[in-house]
Amino acid sequence: MNNLSPKNNMFSSPEARLAVIAIVVFITMAALSPERFLSPQNMTSMAFQFPEFAILALAMTITMLTGGIDLSVVGISNLSAVIGATILTQFAGPDIAGIEMAMWIGIAIAISISVGMLAGLFNGIIIAIFGLPPILATLGSGLVFTGLAVALTGGSAVLGLPSGVAWLGNETVFGVPVPVILFAILALGLSFLLARTSFGLKIQMYGTNPLAAQFAALDVNRLLMKVYMVSGVYSAIAGMVIMSRANSAKADYGSSYLLLAVLIAVLGGINPYGGYGRIIGVVLAVLSMQFLSSGLNMLQVSNFSRELIWGMLLIFVMIVNTQKGFKLNLGKTPQTKSGK
Amino acid sequence: MKKLFSKSFWIRNETLVAIVIIAFIIIASISDPRFLSMPTLTDLLRGGIVLGIFAVGVMVVLISGGIDVSFTAVAVFAMYTTTLFLVTFVPELSWYWAFGISMLIGAALGAINGIFIAWFGLPTLIVTLGTLSIYRGFLLTFVGSKLISNLPPDMRDFSRLMMFRNTNADGSFYSLPWAFAALVIVVIITWFILYRTTLGRSIFAIGGSIESARRIGINVRATQFFVYVYVGTLAGLAGIIYASMSRVANPFDLVGLELSVIAAVVLGGARLIGGYGTLTGTLLGVALIVIVRNSLIVIGIPSTWQSVAIGVLILVGTGLPAWQAKRAAARAS
Secondary structure (H helix, E strand, O other): OOOOOOOOOOOOOHHHHHHHHHHHHHHHHHHHHHHHHHHHHHHHHHHHHHHHHHHHHHHHHHHHHHHOOOOOHHHHHHHHHHHHHHHHHHHHOOOOHHHHHHHHHHHHHHHHHHHHHHHHHHHHHHHHHHOHHHHHHHHHHHHHHHHHHHHOOOOOOOOOOOOOHHHHHEEEEOEEHHHHHHHHHHHHHHHHHHHHHHHHHHHHHHHHHHHHHHHEEEEEEHHHHHHHHHHHHHHHHHHHHHHHHHHOOOOOOOOHHHHHHHHHHHHOOOOOOOOOOHHHHHHHHHHHHEEEEEEEEHHHOOHHHHOOOOOOOOHHHHHHHHHHOOOOOOOOEEEEEEOO | OOOOOOOOHHHHHHHHHHHEEEEEEHHHHHHHHHHHOOOHHHHHHHHHHHHHHHHHHHHHHHHHOOOOOOHHHHHHHHHHHHHHHHHHOOOOOOOOHHHHHHHHHHHHHHHHHHHHHHHHHOHHHHHHHHHHHHHHHHHHHHHOOOOOOOOOOOHHHHHEEEEEEEOOOOOOOOEEEEEEHHHHHHHHHHHHHHOHHHHHHHHHHHOOOHHHHOOOOOOOOHHHHHHHHHHHHHHHHHHHHHHHHOOOOOOOOOOOOOOHHHHHHHHHOOOOOOOOHHHHHHHHHHHHHHHHHHHHHHHHHOOHHHHHHHHHHHHHHHHHHHHHHHHHHHHHH
């Protein structure tokens, strides 16, 4: 499965190196400001912050494993959140309670996730059937999804959601924040899907060599459609978390999450040319990023320097990975696989 | 000219985009006769200056087989640093010095991209994604995050230099700033580099096939390095023009524009896999994006549908050629 990371050395796999990075960052931050970084408040606030972009990173990951990319993840999550929120405000309103509220929230979530699935299917169709390069297909469809959300709302936020919506993003179950539980389920689910099902195996085959996969009688079109549908569903779930945490929905929420999601996936050792990647890497990348940004926050470093440090971390990890791990084709965009 | 009506002419992106633009103009001038006028044209040209310079740079990167998403950060970095430097130390310096400094900073940042891409062999999307956050983060953390509204007087004067200015019969006023000449010069220089120098042929060659290019003796590293320095320089230029035209240097501007610029270039027919792209197509793509941004309302589509329209254009504009290529490949096998 991970034929590109021989197990001869403890640090030969990107995941092992990432684990080291995550631990080093954690220890450094804890040493620099122990009373604040290790405080329960900080732990809780970190736990509530990361799931929304981490779920988007998972959505990005599965498409990258096929050698594609999904630039529409944020568009899908906002569109589905806007539709869900509109249903809730139109039919339920803020004063609703009890069983009725649970029912409407359930309906809204189900519709939002279906919207995400349809949006993903749309991506899959234009990529698989019409043969658009994924980067362009999802760039265009991302604009369409965001644009639909703008057109539906006129560009303003959808406010006045029932009180129950806040549960998903702000409550804890047995002391564990709900969004973390959700992220854990989604990460484990995706990990299972990739490592233990034929669907996962086919994704890796296609990502490693699309032509060979086609000659091996793989139904490539079906596979791609499914992959982008999973990505769409995950994006919609991230949209639900964002809606719950913001207690509203808007067409341009989380626009900085798009590049962040790509960054996390690549940092997590996902080969942007497809074929190699493990979910544990993405989880470790998410944790490193969150430790780093919270720690810097504690140290009173400005918000903007986070961006700076994330960028440096990304390039640093890429240099280490390229020199030691998989050799990448010189300066080619992810669509070309001549180097494989 | 004899190829004008051949089949390949009609399926080219340039033709498709031109047809969409003409159709748009016809519909717009039917629904509002005032649309077809000099003020509309000058607004369009003015709106295309910064976008156009960016797009030309992006086109060169796409031809070389790479992609650059960091150019907006380069532009805002160069623009803001230059303005801050001038305002703090030498506010009386001429505008061309400002332009020179900004382009130099742009070139230097482009060179950093170039080193990572050409010498470390990292994927272009990842490098430029990383440097996008690095440049912007560095700018906002260490250089400054405050708006500069008292630009050096000479930069403000530059934005008032008009190629012509005129008043319509109905009293409306239109003009075209000299900044537009910068776009024309950039297009001419880029055309010269791409089609009249060995360097230009090398850029096309490494975009077509990096391995073949290497085997026929092209210095792939030097060529790639040049491409990213060139994009950086153009970004520096676009940034300083943007600041002098908007008469304010805002460190939060420009970043976020990168996907629209790439969209314009791709609409114009440049291919992401490299080796193909034309200046005509790129400029038409920019024109289409600017028209859709400024004048969608004239043909009766509310401006809230603007990004849906651009998205659909990208999907159709890249989908048709992709689908044709796919069908051709299916027939061939």
